[in-house]
Amino acid sequence: MVNTNIVSTPKGFSQQTKWTTQTICLAAVMTALVFLTTFVPRIPIPLGYAHLGDAAIFLLVLFLPKRPAFLAACLGSALSDLLGGFPLWILPTLLIKFIMAWIVWKLNNGAAHLLRTAVAFLLASLWMTIGYTAFGALLYNSFSAGLASAPGLFLEGIINTLAALLLLPVLKRAHQL
Numbered sequence: 001m002v003n004t005n006i007v008s009t010p011k012g013f014s015q016q017t018k019w020t021t022q023t024i025c026l027a028a029v030m031t032a033l034v035f036l037t038t039f040v041p042r043i044p045i046p047l048g049y050a051h052l053g054d055a056a057i058f059l060l061v062l063f064l065p066k067r068p069a070f071l072a073a074c075l076g077s078a079l080s081d082l083l084g085g086f087p088l089w090i091l092p093t094l095l096i097k098f099i100m101a102w103i104v105w106k107l108n109n110g111a112a113h114l115l116r117t118a119v120a121f122l123l124a125s126l127w128m129t130i131g132y133t134a135f136g137a138l139l140y141n142s143f144s145a146g147l148a149s150a151p152g153l154f155l156e157g158i159i160n161t162l163a164a165l166l167l168l169p170v171l172k173r174a175h176q177l
Helices: 021-039 053-063 066-083 087-107 114-139 143-148 150-176
Strands: 043-045 048-050
Touching (some): 021 053, 048 150, 053 066, 053 087, 053 114, 066 087, 087 114, 114 150
Antiparallel strands (some): 043 048
């Protein structure tokens, strides 16, 4: 029988993580990881680009305490927008990525099963698609412009979900060592 339990809070971390030097450094390194997975594999889509940063966010939320994971998700993604030439998207990205991380965290609070985790990733990806489509319509004052990015964003969400689910067993095994 296959064990479908995912992960629980890492050893040595309480649910309410204090901002120690260790957690600040952890958040900084994970922010860099989210930035790199968002910035480096940039695939152009209408009004932006697709990337693998959301897979990193999904996995961070499962393996790290809430505050450092959420901070890394938001800042790493926003930093990619800033340095990638999309400064207009920094504030929407902060909000969208925070809610994405919250969806995954809320649906996986404590140990979860693989199906529940997949659903959390897909719901977070759906939120990301809706969020960026809505903000695209607002920022460009055109619903059709916002809608033009939806198929690419949805495909990005599916690819990130699959990537995170494929990496999950490997990271879980490494986490247990």
